Amino acid sequence: MDLLECPLCLFLMAEPVTMSCGHTFCRRCVGGYLPSRCPSCKERLKQREVKIMKNNVLLISVVEKCCPDETKTKCQIQEKLKANDFMEALRIANEALHLVPDDQSLKVYRAEANWGLMRFSDALTDLDYLCCLRPSWAEGFFRKGNVLLEMGQQTDALIQFYRCLKLHADFVPAKSQIKKILEAEGLALPDEASCILQVVSEYLKGPCPITSVSDSQGPSHPEGLKHPRGDEGEGKGRREAHQGSKVKHDTGTECCLSLCQAVSFLPAAEEDEEMMMRKEDGHGKGENGHSREKRLSVLTVSDFECPLCIRLFFEPVTTPCGHTFCKNCIERSLDHNLRCPLCKQPLQEFFKNRKYNPTVLLQDIMARLFPSQLAERKQVHDAEMAELSKYALPSSIYTCDLF
Numbered sequence: 001m002d003l004l005e006c007p008l009c010l011f012l013m014a015e016p017v018t019m020s021c022g023h024t025f026c027r028r029c030v031g032g033y034l035p036s037r038c039p040s041c042k043e044r045l046k047q048r049e050v051k052i053m054k055n056n057v058l059l060i061s062v063v064e065k066c067c068p069d070e071t072k073t074k075c076q077i078q079e080k081l082k083a084n085d086f087m088e089a090l091r092i093a094n095e096a097l098h099l100v101p102d103d104q105s106l107k108v109y110r111a112e113a114n115w116g117l118m119r120f121s122d123a124l125t126d127l128d129y130l131c132c133l134r135p136s137w138a139e140g141f142f143r144k145g146n147v148l149l150e151m152g153q154q155t156d157a158l159i160q161f162y163r164c165l166k167l168h169a170d171f172v173p174a175k176s177q178i179k180k181i182l183e184a185e186g187l188a189l190p191d192e193a194s195c196i197l198q199v200v201s202e203y204l205k206g207p208c209p210i211t212s213v214s215d216s217q218g219p220s221h222p223e224g225l226k227h228p229r230g231d232e233g234e235g236k237g238r239r240e241a242h243q244g245s246k247v248k249h250d251t252g253t254e255c256c257l258s259l260c261q262a263v264s265f266l267p268a269a270e271e272d273e274e275m276m277m278r279k280e281d282g283h284g285k286g287e288n289g290h291s292r293e294k295r296l297s298v299l300t301v302s303d304f305e306c307p308l309c310i311r312l313f314f315e316p317v318t319t320p321c322g323h324t325f326c327k328n329c330i331e332r333s334l335d336h337n338l339r340c341p342l343c344k345q346p347l348q349e350f351f352k353n354r355k356y357n358p359t360v361l362l363q364d365i366m367a368r369l370f371p372s373q374l375a376e377r378k379q380v381h382d383a384e385m386a387e388l389s390k391y392a393l394p395s396s397i398y399t400c401d402l403f
């Protein structure tokens with residue numbers, strides 16, 4: 001997989017946020033529905049922690065340096081979308097897609113612009129395409145469900161929300177949408193994702209049951225959190241207009257057919273999911289992925305220098321303010337000053353938790369690009385540690401000498 005891709009949406013990392021466990025995702029991907037566990041290592045995440053985490057400054061500059069044009073265009077579109085200038089966002093996206101017709105993240109933005117302009121069938125075309133190429137991208141199904149709901153196709157929307165929740169038991173907005181639809185039908189819904197999936201599958205069950213529910217993902221938190229797309233606000237009004245219309249029951253052959261198609265599309269078992277991933281590796285990663293990988297070569301050792309020791313990072317740790325230091329360097333620094341050495345943000349809580357997990361992505365990039373320098377750096381580090389333990393100096397004394 002491309003190193004600069006977010007493991008959740010598989011797009012070029014946008015506004016990267018590094019969790020306390022050391023894994024990095026786009027802000028949109030984790031900030032939107034605040035997972036209770038890290039999607040990569042399943043470590044429990046404190047909601048507050050995720051919320052206050054700032055963007056990883058170093059990784060932003062790495063992504064910008066590797067993909068300057070891509071980053072620039074997408075920032076422009078994002079700005080327009082945030083300002084609700086959907087027309088202009090659509091124009092920029094179309095212009096960019098004219099140059100790179102296969103760019104999938106541009107299609108996400110275009111769908112978002114079309115959604116804002118209430119051009120739902122245009123939005124659906126792009127989302128259909130994306131969901132086919134990215135069967136493990138939960139957010140795609142969620143977006144598609146919302147568009148279908150706007151188009152008054154509630155059963156189809158329900159299937160999309162089901163797929164989303166099946167992929168991510170933590171995806172709160174999908175849960176809320178399912179609840180809204182089914183509670184309007186007079187069904188009481190539990191909070192647990194696996195139970196919701198069971199209810200939905202029973203509800204949709206006609207002659208062809210949708211799938212067996214065997215979700216191993218843990219229970220998720222019930223707090224309904226706002227999705228960053230902001231569709232909770234003005235989108236809500238539009239959606240509720242459709243909420244009144246009754247969901248059609250799946251007794252007709254047509255409905256049954258669409259359900260069967262849904263079943264064949266759903267990854268039912270572990271091995272299927274794996275297969276999908278493999279398919280996606282060859283498929284989903286377009287031209288962009290490959291050239292992006294090549295573009296990593298613009299990075300130099302000096303891009304990965306610790307601001308404290310001015311050497312190549314060793315075990316780079318990212319603080320909640322988004323700055324990165326060697327694990328040893330920040331530990332020593334915090335021993336005598338509980339603020340970030342760069343931006344002076346208070347880091348009491350970070351210090352209290354003492355979870356100095358290295359930023360996995362930075363380690364991976366360095367290992368890929370500078371293996372020999374990294375090995376050398378490790379030798380120096382080991383020698384320093386050996387020297388330290390010989391004199392058995394408490395680290396705080398050492399700190400005062402050094403800084």
Ligand SMILES: [Zn+2]
Nearest residue numbers: 006009026029
């Ligand atoms: Zn992402």
Ligand SMILES: [Zn+2]
Nearest residue numbers: 021023038041
């Ligand atoms: Zn993690």
Ligand SMILES: [Zn+2]
Nearest residue numbers: 306309326329
């Ligand atoms: Zn350092």
Ligand SMILES: [Zn+2]
Nearest residue numbers: 321323340343
């Ligand atoms: Zn800082």
